[in-house]
Amino acid sequence: MARIELNEIAHSYLHNPKGDSDYAIKRIHNVWEDGGAYALLGPSGCGKTTLLNIISGLVTPSKGRVMYDGKDVTKLPPEKRNIAQVFQFPVLYDTMTVFDNLAFPLRNRGVEQTEVTKRVHEVAEILDLTPFLEKKAAGLAADAKQKISLGRGLVRSDVAAILFDEPLTVIDPHLKWHLRRKLKEIHEQLKLTLIYVTHDQMEALTFADKVVVMLEGEIVQIGTPQDLFENPEHTFVGYFIGSPGMNFLTCTLEGNMAQVDGAKITLDEKTAALGRKAQGKLEVGIRPMYLEVSPVPVENGVPAEVKAVEDQGSHKIAVLMLAGKTLQAMLPEGKPVPEKKVWLVFPSQWTRLFADGRLIKQKE
Amino acid sequence: MGIVLNSVSKKVGSETHINDVSLELEIGTTNVLLGHTLAGKTSLLRLMAGLDRPTSGRILVDGKDVTGVSVRKRSVAMVYQQFVNYPSLTIYKNIASPLKMSGMSKSEIDRKVRKTAAMLHIEDLLERLPSELSGGQQQRTAIARSLVKDADLLLLDEPLVNLDYKLREELRLELQDIFKQREAIVVYTTTEPAEALMLGGNIVVMDEGRILQTGPTPDVYHNPATLKVAQVFSDPPINYLNGTVQADKARLAKDIEIPLDGHLRSVPPGNYIFGVRSNHLFLSKVAKEDAEIRVKIELAEINGSETFIHVNHGDYRLVVQEDGIHPLRIGSEIAIYVNPCCFFVYDEAGALVASPSRVSIQKRV
Numbered sequence: 001m002a003r004i005e006l007n008e009i010a011h012s013y014l015h016n017p018k019g020d021s022d023y024a025i026k027r028i029h030n031v032w033e034d035g036g037a038y039a040l041l042g043p044s045g046c047g048k049t050t051l052l053n054i055i056s057g058l059v060t061p062s063k064g065r066v067m068y069d070g071k072d073v074t075k076l077p078p079e080k081r082n083i084a085q086v087f088q089f090p091v092l093y094d095t096m097t098v099f100d101n102l103a104f105p106l107r108n109r110g111v112e113q114t115e116v117t118k119r120v121h122e123v124a125e126i127l128d129l130t131p132f133l134e135k136k137a138a139g140l141a142a143d144a145k146q147k148i149s150l151g152r153g154l155v156r157s158d159v160a161a162i163l164f165d166e167p168l169t170v171i172d173p174h175l176k177w178h179l180r181r182k183l184k185e186i187h188e189q190l191k192l193t194l195i196y197v198t199h200d201q202m203e204a205l206t207f208a209d210k211v212v213v214m215l216e217g218e219i220v221q222i223g224t225p226q227d228l229f230e231n232p233e234h235t236f237v238g239y240f241i242g243s244p245g246m247n248f249l250t251c252t253l254e255g256n257m258a259q260v261d262g263a264k265i266t267l268d269e270k271t272a273a274l275g276r277k278a279q280g281k282l283e284v285g286i287r288p289m290y291l292e293v294s295p296v297p298v299e300n301g302v303p304a305e306v307k308a309v310e311d312q313g314s315h316k317i318a319v320l321m322l323a324g325k326t327l328q329a330m331l332p333e334g335k336p337v338p339e340k341k342v343w344l345v346f347p348s349q350w351t352r353l354f355a356d357g358r359l360i361k362q363k364e
Numbered sequence: 365m366g367i368v369l370n371s372v373s374k375k376v377g378s379e380t381h382i383n384d385v386s387l388e389l390e391i392g393t394t395n396v397l398l399g400h401t402l403a404g405k406t407s408l409l410r411l412m413a414g415l416d417r418p419t420s421g422r423i424l425v426d427g428k429d430v431t432g433v434s435v436r437k438r439s440v441a442m443v444y445q446q447f448v449n450y451p452s453l454t455i456y457k458n459i460a461s462p463l464k465m466s467g468m469s470k471s472e473i474d475r476k477v478r479k480t481a482a483m484l485h486i487e488d489l490l491e492r493l494p495s496e497l498s499g500g501q502q503q504r505t506a507i508a509r510s511l512v513k514d515a516d517l518l519l520l521d522e523p524l525v526n527l528d529y530k531l532r533e534e535l536r537l538e539l540q541d542i543f544k545q546r547e548a549i550v551v552y553t554t555t556e557p558a559e560a561l562m563l564g565g566n567i568v569v570m571d572e573g574r575i576l577q578t579g580p581t582p583d584v585y586h587n588p589a590t591l592k593v594a595q596v597f598s599d600p601p602i603n604y605l606n607g608t609v610q611a612d613k614a615r616l617a618k619d620i621e622i623p624l625d626g627h628l629r630s631v632p633p634g635n636y637i638f639g640v641r642s643n644h645l646f647l648s649k650v651a652k653e654d655a656e657i658r659v660k661i662e663l664a665e666i667n668g669s670e671t672f673i674h675v676n677h678g679d680y681r682l683v684v685q686e687d688g689i690h691p692l693r694i695g696s697e698i699a700i701y702v703n704p705c706c707f708f709v710y711d712e713a714g715a716l717v718a719s720p721s722r723v724s725i726q727k728r729v
Contacts, residue, residue: 188694201529201667206665225689229669239530241668243533243667244533310562313643
């Protein structure tokens with residue numbers, strides 16, 4: 001097991017990178033704790049696979065150092081780093097039995113036969129592969145094959161970390177949750193360092209204790225699923241996490257009020273005070289779940305128009321117009337559906353303020 | 365104007381892809397074909413388009429039999445799952461391609477291409493090639509091409525399935541507006557209940573090549589006529605518990621007792637299947653009549669703004685859908701709650717006996 005440290009990492013696929021835009025990874029400096037379950041989440045092209053490949057050793061970064069337990073491994077290839085990798089498509093030997101596939105990494109390292117048998121049986125038990133041990137890998141379903149790929153990583157007792165690159169891509173939707181569950185169990189049992197790359201928020205948030213959200217070659221937030229939902233530190237996180245994403249309104253500040261084209265939204269005093277000192281473009285943000293919709297005028301209510309109400313089955317989404325901007329609010333089931341004019345309440349504990357995309361908050 | 369399918373079947377070798385389907389769709393309507401993978405949705409679209417010929421039955425457009433008429437002679441546009449564009453043509457030429465044979469003037473074509481491109485927000489990309497665009501932009505191009513010629517029949521086969529979820533959200537919203545403005549029969553296939561509900565209109569629920577139920581989309585959602593429809597039209601799949609209705613109460617699973625109030629009052633004694641959607645199971649007691657179910661947690665799946673908690677109650681597997689983020693430990697034992705007024709009741713053959721929104725339900729013929 002290992003603690004992985006990325007020290008001032010930057011990477012460009014070009015020979016002579018010039019500006020920032022030539023870098024797939026701009027600057028990353030952080031620590032991946034021993035035994036943590038991490039997800040690397042972001043849209044296509046954000047650099048998450050490049051970062052995973054830097055951690056595994058498939059890519060040597062243009063700048064910075066990669067440390068495993070304090071030891072510099074920047075120049076070491078993957079096979080010298082004691083890591084295991086699970087890719088989108090299962091990588092295994094179709095003509096070998098499941099047992100031989102699982103035993104392969106151990107036999108390769110000259111591990112004794114009795115130890116090989118013991119480890120393979122342990123891992124097969126964890127992954128529910130015991131009934132298939134004597135079967136050829138070729139005939140198995142995609143989810144069983146993907147479990148074998150994972151097993152080939154788990155079987156080594158010295159493995160420093162297991163890295164996953166979109167491992168559930170080829171799995172049928174209704175089987176995915178079984179594998180997600182298996183991964184969580186394995187993490188609880190074995191306390192391995194796991195790093196999981198995906199563009200799917202459900203996979204990332206279900207799997208990880210800590211989710212690392214990336215955008216354009218940078219990390220914009222590292223947090224628990226709850227942090228990302230309740231306290232997005234960047235407008236991108238607010239938008240990307242949650243369906244629908246967070247609402248944003250460009251505003252100016254006047255006292256404790258955020259002004260949006262004449263409409264006034266009350267902020268809590270601390271946020272407003274910090275906001276008055278902030279530079280750049282100010283935006284108010286609130287999750288559709290926390291935006292309250294009232295059919296009658298209420299205290300601190302901001303008047304808005306109802307554009308549409310969408311029935312999503314479990315709840316309704318109201319599409320609202322406020323000062324020419326579109327907002328979405330989640331309406332709990334059973335609540336009357338507003339007709340035309342409504343008053344919106346922005347509860348101050350759920351209303352966030354952003355300056356140039358970054359959350360305005362008290363320094364810790 | 366309308367399209368009528370009259371006892372249409374399609375067999376390929378020994379397999380039946382479409383089994384005796386009769387359907388009538390009118391101009392100016394949005395129609396969603398909902399079903400699991402391999403339910404026959406794509407096969408049905410291809411028959412409507414004229415890409416395939418039915419093995420038996422007739423297809424009428426405007427009352428005229430078009431069963432054997434080729435797709436080229438019909439007023440049809442289709443969008444596929446994969447982003448199908450001409451790779452060597454610019455986005456402009458891709459969108460203009462269906463108009464080339466129409467004898468339309470150049471200036472008219474130009475006006476239509478630009479208007480349609482603007483509707484799909486790709487008006488600044490017209491000089492690029494498809495390979496220079498993102499997946500979402502490529503699919504926007506394919507959709508624009510299907511809209512440009514004002515076809516009477518607009519068919520979309522899971523057009524958003526290969527896009528990531530943020531793009532899907534955006535396009536779903538835009539498509540709703542676009543469909544509303546069309547004077548066409550729009551037919552849209554999907555496997556996702558949420559997508560079907562957002563598009564609204566009418567729904568055709570399919571399974572194994574047959575039509576299970578049709579009607580206005582929200583009506584069918586709230587009154588699934590059979591257990592199978594409820595399964596297809598619920599995501600996560602609907603939860604169910606076997607139960608026995610006695611004189612004054614119902615007993616579900618082993619030891620859950622509920623009173624026979626509201627819509628349950630009219631259910632005669634006997635054995636039933638009680639179905640409840642995941643969003644009607646809760647982690648805490650909401651109302652005093654809520655029944656408690658003791659469960660063990662299998663997994664908490666988090667999708668960003670909601671948590672899906674997979675649990676076991678004896679041999680029953682249930683899923684609870686809660687707003688917000690609820691990280692729960694695998695293996696812990698908790699209580700979940702359900703309000704008896706949320707149960708759908710099905711007889712042992714799977715036909716709806718009582719549903720929460722309507723006290724009496726006419727059995728489907």
